[in-house]
Amino acid sequence: MTEKWIVGVDLGGTTTKLAFINLYGEIVHKWEIPTDLSNEGKNIIINIAKAIDHQLGEMDVDKSKLVGVGMGAPGPVDTKSGVIYNAVNLGWKNQVPLRDLLEVETSLKAVIDNDANCAALGEMWKGAGNGAKDLVCVTLGTGVGGGVIANGQIVQGISGAAGEIGHITSIPVGGAPCNCGKTGCLETIASATGIVRLATKKVQDSSDSGELKNIYQTEGSISAKYVFDSARNGDQIALDVIEEVAFHLGLALANIANTLNPEKIVIGGGVSKAGDLLLNSIKNYFDQYSFPRVKESTTMAIATLGNDAGVIGAAWLIKNTMVK
Ligand code: ZN
Numbered sequence: 001m002t003e004k005w006i007v008g009v010d011l012g013g014t015t016t017k018l019a020f021i022n023l024y025g026e027i028v029h030k031w032e033i034p035t036d037l038s039n040e041g042k043n044i045i046i047n048i049a050k051a052i053d054h055q056l057g058e059m060d061v062d063k064s065k066l067v068g069v070g071m072g073a074p075g076p077v078d079t080k081s082g083v084i085y086n087a088v089n090l091g092w093k094n095q096v097p098l099r100d101l102l103e104v105e106t107s108l109k110a111v112i113d114n115d116a117n118c119a120a121l122g123e124m125w126k127g128a129g130n131g132a133k134d135l136v137c138v139t140l141g142t143g144v145g146g147g148v149i150a151n152g153q154i155v156q157g158i159s160g161a162a163g164e165i166g167h168i169t170s171i172p173v174g175g176a177p178c179n180c181g182k183t184g185c186l187e188t189i190a191s192a193t194g195i196v197r198l199a200t201k202k203v204q205d206s207s208d209s210g211e212l213k214n215i216y217q218t219e220g221s222i223s224a225k226y227v228f229d230s231a232r233n234g235d236q237i238a239l240d241v242i243e244e245v246a247f248h249l250g251l252a253l254a255n256i257a258n259t260l261n262p263e264k265i266v267i268g269g270g271v272s273k274a275g276d277l278l279l280n281s282i283k284n285y286f287d288q289y290s291f292p293r294v295k296e297s298t299t300m301a302i303a304t305l306g307n308d309a310g311v312i313g314a315a316w317l318i319k320n321t322m323v324k
Contacts, residue, residue, distance in 0.1 A: 002065070006318045007052055007108065009071040010115060010310030011035065011044070013089040017307065018051055020066075021315040023322075025126040027308060031055065041091035045098070049105035068109035070317035072118030072310045073098060076160045082112055085160075111317035115310055117154045117163065119303075120147025122313030123266045127305040132263040136256055137303070138165050138249075140271030143179070144187040144194075148260065165256065166191070170248045189248045192224040192271055199227045199241045211235040228274040242278055250285025257298045258291045268303025275302065 003022050010017040012035060019030035033051045036043040048071075056063055075087035082099025084092070102110040113121075120137030123129045129137075133152040139145035146165025148155040155162045166187035167180050175184020176197060188194045203216045212230040216222050230238035253265055265286075267279065279302060287295050305312060 004067045005065050006067055006315040007069040007106075008311030008313075008315035009048060009069060010118065010307075010314060011048075011071055011073045011090070012115075013037070013074060016044075016048060016051075017311050018048070018055070019308070019311040019315070020055070021312060023067075023319060025312055025315065025319070027312070029055070029059065030308070030311065035090070037091045039091075040093070041087075044090060045101045045105050048102070052106060052108075063107075066108055067322070068111065068318035069102060069106050070118075070314035071098070071102060071110065071112045072115035072314045073112055074115050077112055077114045077117075078160050079111075079113055079154075079156055082110070084112070109318065109321075111321060113154060113314075113317055114147075114160065116145030117147040118311075118313035118317070119145065119268060119309040120149055120163075120266070120313065121154065121316040122305050122309035122311070123268065123303050124149055124152075124313075125316045125319075126312050127309060128266045128268075128301040128303050129264050134260070134262045135264045135266060136163075136165075136253070136260065136262045137266045137268060138253070139269040139303075140190055140192070140249075140267065141269035142192055144185075144191050145269070148256075149262075150260065165252065168252045168255075170252060186248060186252050190245050190271070195224045195227055195241060195245060195271065196222055198244060199224075199238065202237050202241060206237055208236065210237055212238045224271060228277065231274075231277055242274070243281060246278060246281035247285050250282045251289050253282065253300075254286045254289035254294075257286070257294045261294050262298055265298060265300045266303050267300065268305075268309060272302050 005020040008019045008021050015032045016035045020028040076085045083095050084098045085095050099110050099112045124135050129135045135149045137147040144166030146163040148163040167185045170186045171184030176188040178185035199222045203213050212235045227238050231242050
């Protein structure tokens with residue numbers, strides 16, 4: 001039998017990642033195109049369809065090789081109707097019938113979901129989840145994304161907003177404002193932006209000198225990477241920032257685990273590149289706040305797919321319709 005491919009698409013605010021993926025979840029070819037936000041985002045889907053056709057031409061492959069296109073999109077998605085809501089960073093106001101548009105433009109069967117959910121599905125299928133069917137994935141990037149998988153299926157909730165781990169309230173009183181309109185969300189602490197905010201405040205408030213303070217004084221600003229690098233070199237302020245981030249993540253993840261008792265909690269995104277330093281500290285707090293049987297049975301791991309998690313999980317959306 002000739003191998004069939006699925007198109008996995010990870011639609012982002014600046015770039016769109018695409019990949020041809022075989023039915024075993026292996027990437028055959030991957031590439032990126034810029035996301036065209038002009039004209040209220042009207043070109044986005046047409047460009048994706050053109051990019052697929054162009055790439056098939058480049059590879060001299062017939063379109064009949066493709067069984068469908070799965071896409072992760074940055075916003076709340078109603079998976080039944082295939083509609084995305086309030087994807088303001090794509091220039092889309094109100095709601096857009098994304099799945100139907102994708103089917104019309106590509107002439108392929110399409111399935112869509114939220115991008116954080118796709119990252120979770122990717123890690124379940126081919127990454128740190130290692131096939132675990134009960135899995136929670138938290139993505140620590142510019143924001144904090146979450147995906148909850150129970151018995152192999154994404155938990156959607158009544159309006160597609162389940163798994164919004166980034167908006168768990170961590171600071172009930174006096175927390176920093178969040179993009180969602182609330183204050184004190186986990187995202188205001190555990191995202192790259194949150195880490196920079198915490199670190200900047202600590203550096204400004206502290207009279208101690210040290211690596212991070214020196215960087216701040218020379219550069220005028222701090223990045224999350226500087227915080228991790230300085231912490232690895234033993235800088236006390238940076239270590240304090242990591243400890244505070246780990247406390248809030250460990251507490252939130254323990255509460256999630258006490259509710260769901262997943263087999264695995266997978267931590268991904270750029271912030272997870274801090275590696276063992278952050279993970280060990282999160283684990284300490286997680287152990288402290290999780291129910292004993294949960295502590296014994298739920299394990300934690302760093303995501304392994306990196307930027308490929310989104311396209312692989314998007315491809316899973318199609319694969320999942322085939323195994324039924
Ligand atoms: Zn929020």
